[in-house]
Amino acid sequence: MHNTHALSRFSKTSTKADTPFAGQPVQSLDRGLVLLDAFREQPSLSLVQLASVLPIHRTSTFRLVRTLQQRGYLVQDGEGHYRLGPSLIELGVLALDRQQVMPAVRDLVRRIVAATSETVQILVRDGAHVQVVDGTESPHRVKVGAAIGERRPLHATAAGKCFLAYSSASDRNRWLGALERLTPHTIVSRDTLHAELQRVQSQGYAVNDQESEPGARFVAIPVFNGLHQLVAAVAVGAPSDRLSVDAMHQLGQRLAAKAF
Secondary structure (H helix, E strand, O other): OOOOHHHHHHOOOOOHHHOOOOOOOOHHHHHHHHHHHHHHOOOOEOHHHHHOOOOOOHHHHHHHHHHHHHOOOEEEOOOOOEEEOHHHHHHHHHHHHHOOOHHHHHHHHHHHHHHHOOEEEEEEEEOOEEEEEEEEOOOOOOOOOOOOOOEEEHHHOHHHHHHHHOOOHHHHHHHOOOOOOOOOOOOOOHHHHHHHHHHHHHHOOEEEEOOOOOOEEEEEEEEEOOOOOEEEEEEEEEEOOOOOHHHHHHHHHHHHOOOO
16 A cells, blocks of 8 residues: 655645745646656555645646656556656666766676676666666577566565665665565565675675576676766576576676676
8 A cells, every 4th residue: 555644745846945046946847846756755656646745636736647647757557556657767877878877887788698698687776676777688589587667676686686785774664665575585584685685785796596587597786876876787687597596696796896
């Protein structure tokens, strides 16, 4: 169940005192940004929940939501809830490009694919999930990995563990609710996950041993910008019959050392 009360801190729109510019901000734009900010707390929201964050009539909120949806900044799922859309993903990738991160990461992806012939993906955090924003598929007929735009829970993915390992305890608590079991191998104990995240920090890489998808193993490393801020993760995935547990950790060591 979504917590409408948790969204209340987004309901205050900007005032003259909040901005260095003279005069009031553009009200409709400001309200649209407030709606997008609400998704920092929860991955999907109903129209009723979105209406609760703005002090305007629900019809006006619906018009704002429809505009954001038409421009690709929001999408509607099968249950009628709204999620952040592909236009924001594209802007996020562009932001990484502007930080001169993505060219180097894409070069690393090409080298890893050439060396391993496995699927390599670039992922960013989206609330309590990671989302694929770029990557190259394995040339093998049998391959693993989510499609671009797909999202997976932080706790059940190698890329997600990178974001959790290099975040503060308060952020982890805010992002993680009950740890959903996706497969028999998914970590659902907070203590076990905490120990796993400590290993990620000491090793420099994270693993997913059939925790999000039966028969699939993944290894991921964090990607930092010039300010040492974690902005993305690079993950390599392969079927478990092609990537043993030992080989998974050997690959992780090579990834952490950028030995490609």
